[in-house]
Amino acid sequence: EVATGGYLRATRHRVIAPGPGTDRVSVPYFLSPALDAVVPIITLPPELARHSRGVEDDPDNPIYDTYGENAWKSRTRAHPDVALLHHGIVPAGHSSAQ
Numbered sequence: 001e002v003a004t005g006g007y008l009r010a011t012r013h014r015v016i017a018p019g020p021g022t023d024r025v026s027v028p029y030f031l032s033p034a035l036d037a038v039v040p041i042i043t044l045p046p047e048l049a050r051h052s053r054g055v056e057d058d059p060d061n062p063i064y065d066t067y068g069e070n071a072w073k074s075r076t077r078a079h080p081d082v083a084l085l086h087h088g089i090v091p092a093g094h095s096s097a098q
Contacts, residue, residue, distance in 0.1 A: 001055055001056065001063060002039045002041070002055055002063055002064075002065050003039050003040060003041060003042045004042055004044060004052065005041070005044070005049070005052040005054060005055065006052045006053040006054040006055050006056070007044055007048055007049070007051060007052040007053070009053075009056070010056070010063065032067070032071065033067050034067070034068075035066075035067060035068030035071065036066065036067075036068055037066070037067045037068075038065055038066050038067075039065050039066075039067070061073075073091075076089065076091040077091045
């Protein structure tokens with residue numbers, strides 16, 4: 001999303017659970033670049049660039065151009081108890097009482 005100025009949108013993670021009594025098989029694959037890797041900005045041809053919608057602007061879920069910033073945001077949001085215990089921080093969208 002950052003690389004194309006919003007022409008290609010980031011996919012939201014979701015799980016569609018099967019009905020009761022049905023097994024669910026998951027084969028995750030994770031690829032992580034260096035934490036300091038910066039997403040390159042791709043210059044799109046004018047016919048594509050005019051359809052770019054800009055990078056999503058959600059104050060509770062900002063998208064950064066550096067991979068490590070996004071990874072840190074995701075880890076602390078997914079594990080706020082660990083973020084508080086080991087780093088003394090409360091991720092955005094969480095309260096210390098949760």
